Amino acid sequence: xxxxxxxxxxxxxxxxxxxxxxxxxxxxxxxxxxxxxxxxxxxxxxxxxxxxxxxxxxxxxxxxxxxxxxxxxxxxxxxxxxxxxxxxxxxxxxxxxxxxxxxxxxxxxxxxxxxxxxxxxxxxxxxxxxxxxxxxxxxxxxxxxxxxxxxxxxxxxxxxxxxxxxxxxxxxxxxxxxxxxxxxxxxxxxxxxxxxxxxxxxxxxxxxxxxxxxxxxxxxxxxxxxxxxxxxxxxxxxxxxxxxxxxxxxxxxxxxxxxxxxxxxxxxxxxxxxxxxxxxxxxxxxxxxxxxxxxxxxxxxxxxxxxxxxxxxxxxxxxxxxxxxxxxxxxxxxxxxxxxxxxxxxxxxxxxxxxxxxxxxxxxxxxxxxxxxxxxxxxxxxxxxxxxxxxxxxxxxxxxxxxxxxxxxxxxxxxxxxxxxxxxxxxxxxxxxxxxxxxxxxxxxxxxxxxxxxxxxxxxxxxxxxxxxxxxxxxxxxxxxxxxxxxxxxxxxx
Amino acid sequence: xxxxxxxxxxxxxxxxxxxxxxxxxxxxxxxxxxxxxxxxxxxxxxxxxxxxxxxxxxxxxxxxxxxxxxxxxxxxxxxxxxxxxxxxxxxxxxxxxxxxxxxxxxxxxxxxxxxxxxxxxxxxxxxxxxxxxxxxxxxxxxxxxxxxxxxxxxxxxxxxxxxxxxxxxxxxxxxxxxxxxxxxxxxxxxxxxxxxxxxxxxxxxxxxxxxxxxxxxxxxxxxxxxxxxxxxxxxxxxxxxxxxxxxxxxxxxxxxxxxxxxxxxxxxxxxxxxxxxxxxxxxxxxxxxxxxxxxxxxxxxxxxxxxxxxxxxxxxxxxxxxxxxxxxxxxxxxxxxxx
Numbered sequence: 007x008x009x010x011x012x013x014x015x016x017x018x019x020x021x022x023x024x025x026x027x028x029x030x031x032x033x034x035x036x037x038x039x040x041x042x043x044x045x046x047x048x049x050x051x052x053x054x055x056x057x058x059x060x061x062x063x064x065x066x067x068x069x070x071x072x073x074x075x076x077x078x079x080x081x082x083x084x085x086x087x088x089x090x091x092x093x094x095x096x097x098x099x100x101x102x103x104x105x106x107x108x109x110x111x112x113x114x115x116x117x118x119x120x121x122x123x124x125x126x127x128x129x130x131x132x133x134x135x136x137x138x139x140x141x142x143x144x145x146x147x148x149x150x151x152x153x154x155x156x157x158x159x160x161x162x163x164x165x166x167x168x169x170x171x172x173x174x175x176x177x178x179x180x181x182x183x184x185x186x187x188x189x190x191x192x193x194x195x196x197x198x199x200x201x202x203x204x205x206x207x208x209x210x211x212x213x214x215x216x217x218x219x220x221x222x223x224x225x226x227x228x229x230x231x232x233x234x235x236x237x238x239x240x241x242x243x244x245x246x247x248x249x250x251x252x253x254x255x256x257x258x259x260x261x262x263x264x265x266x267x268x269x270x271x272x273x274x275x276x277x278x279x280x281x282x283x284x285x286x287x288x289x290x291x292x293x294x295x296x297x298x299x300x301x302x303x304x305x306x307x308x309x310x311x312x313x314x315x316x317x318x319x320x321x322x323x324x325x326x327x328x329x330x331x332x333x334x335x336x337x338x339x340x341x342x343x344x345x346x347x348x349x350x351x352x353x354x355x356x357x358x359x360x361x362x363x364x365x366x367x368x369x370x371x372x373x374x375x376x377x378x379x380x381x382x383x384x385x386x387x388x389x390x391x392x393x394x395x396x397x398x399x400x401x402x403x404x405x406x407x408x409x410x411x412x413x414x415x416x417x418x419x420x421x422x423x424x425x426x427x428x429x430x431x432x433x434x435x436x437x438x439x440x441x442x443x444x445x446x447x448x449x450x451x452x453x454x455x456x457x458x459x460x461x462x463x464x465x466x467x468x469x470x471x472x473x474x475x476x477x478x479x480x481x482x483x484x485x486x487x488x489x490x491x492x493x494x495x496x497x498x499x500x
Numbered sequence: 501x502x503x504x505x506x507x508x509x510x511x512x513x514x515x516x517x518x519x520x521x522x523x524x525x526x527x528x529x530x531x532x533x534x535x536x537x538x539x540x541x542x543x544x545x546x547x548x549x550x551x552x553x554x555x556x557x558x559x560x561x562x563x564x565x566x567x568x569x570x571x572x573x574x575x576x577x578x579x580x581x582x583x584x585x586x587x588x589x590x591x592x593x594x595x596x597x598x599x600x601x602x603x604x605x606x607x608x609x610x611x612x613x614x615x616x617x618x619x620x621x622x623x624x625x626x627x628x629x630x631x632x633x634x635x636x637x638x639x640x641x642x643x644x645x646x647x648x649x650x651x652x653x654x655x656x657x658x659x660x661x662x663x664x665x666x667x668x669x670x671x672x673x674x675x676x677x678x679x680x681x682x683x684x685x686x687x688x689x690x691x692x693x694x695x696x697x698x699x700x701x702x703x704x705x706x707x708x709x710x711x712x713x714x715x716x717x718x719x720x721x722x723x724x725x726x727x728x729x730x731x732x733x734x735x736x737x738x739x740x741x742x743x744x745x746x747x748x749x750x751x752x753x754x755x756x757x758x759x760x761x762x763x764x765x766x767x768x769x770x771x772x773x774x775x776x777x778x779x780x781x782x783x784x785x786x787x788x789x790x791x792x793x794x795x796x797x798x799x800x801x802x803x804x805x806x807x808x809x810x811x812x813x814x815x816x817x818x819x820x821x822x823x824x825x826x827x828x829x830x831x832x833x834x835x836x837x838x839x
Contacts, residue, residue, distance in 0.1 A: 080719075080721055081721065094715075096716035096720070097713065097716060098709040098717075098779070099713065100709075100711070101712060112705075113702065119699070119705055142516075
């Protein structure tokens, strides 16, 4: 088959840093291709070069359907049918679905808006990929998954021949991911190329035909997706092997930290009972809308239950606010908190101490410099945050280390129960590994951990017990060492 | 067939309108009008409504211009200084050279556009936040005007200008004359033009888009600098035109009288539902925002509340209106998050 796109010897330097070194890549017409690599491996730079946003160093060549370019600009790239769907989707939340889809086709100055043409363009684009959304709805009122469809429709309206999707699955649930993957299969039938950029290896392998792996700006190789599995890919991306084993310790005779009995909040969840013991990591999984997050928020005082009881260390809690929950020793790290919960401009130390300022203060409400330093340093050491100085701003850290700062912040409150909601969304393998290690260390120190996740392997390999939630009720329990990943997957999807 | 099809597209539009900020504003304006109509004999009279429209035309015209800037995601508070400069330059030249209607509007408009473009250049090219730029230019424009004019009034305006526009005169039973005057005429034209610009032109939709997501606009190849020039230039143009409307009503040019009104205009536009974050706001909402503040101030006087209180009430109304919108928005998002 003829190639749609060929890249030859593409390099890019930023100052003294080689972001890309002599990368070759080719995309066949109608192919589903994956570009994988850790953060900082050069994936985004490569996409920007294809999109014409950045210029490669002289010497490289970009060939689109036989026509050669030394570099592209965004207009050329779009004209040749290259469309990038960025992770943030780049939609206009205040405009309608139709306007968002047709926006690229109806630019121009003081002409009258042709509403009919806009709606026609939008309908045609939606029809091409068999999507139906209300063209009059505002994009801000749509779910993330629907917004993504709007972004894909916009690419269709621009006559895309190659759709590049940057981390398309990062904020979708399993069900939505499946729908997206079916859509990609449809695009393929229409001869449209898809280039996926993703961390989530299991999904990548389901849909891709070929995989290109980047590491530190250089290409490791092209591989057929059929002969790949996520362990091999992880090895290629990082140069390290990650092998996890299931936990087989039994905590049931240990000290009970959290005990929930018949907790109910109509419409959210019902009759949930569970115990978590000291040092135990309990996984909680289930489809979107199964009530996991609502339940977790109740444990954190933000979505009070109607009946049932919550006990922590035997003491019955009636939590009305998250402040109370924090004071009782419960820490909750929501998925977006891992990036959004930090004040990026502020020092690492200030971010770590922010939740415990009043505990550090002396009688006059002042905090001594020595206390501040020693407590912050302990947080940095305990979580192995790689930072030359705890007073550097958080934004100078890598993504994985920023996440450790978030955990350090919550650990500073000395929690008895740590609730992690999808802690590794959008994180690459090495950073994930770091987070798992931290969580296991915390548990080893006697903290009870509730690990909520969509990703079956995550709960399977990193929890001691996995509870499955369905339609607001606990529908099953799985002990990983006595079960298999496939069995758990079936139980969740049944 | 056609009727059914019409209803299909009409009914959802009506439902959307009923959930909108504008709908609630309209209800409040109607309630206020009815209340004041019952409480006083003088509110719902042709005389009072005519005066209300004429005396609030200046704020209304500026509000239309400012709406465009807010929708684009910017803010500009220098327009009152722009208006003062435009007014002074246009009418000084009119006196010196005997210029007519067309010339004074052209001069005032051109001065306004130049001032607006200065804002646009600093905001886009140097990426300085628009509030800072316009605070600076407000002081610069006004400072230059006071220096060169010495703060002196112009009272002897040309006769044609003092006479203004007086079309389609109508006398009521008591012999009181009404007519389409310059204020109402310009107010209507400016609102119509702004509505056309924002809703019926491609560039208007781009202004909304840019206000909604500036990064996306840049990625899609919008000409952000050109759009900003249009937006700030348009407000400048409007400020120039509004300045003449105000001078005609006041029958004089006073360099110091306009600066200070910019926050009243901003309050009216925000009350009308425009967001300081950009991308949100409608011409209908702005009309209602201006109307509500005008009716409130007028009503308080008619009911006999001391004018010392009027600012307090204006402040309260703004706070209540904005709080209700924020609250209902929050509830809507919460209910959506749980579903």
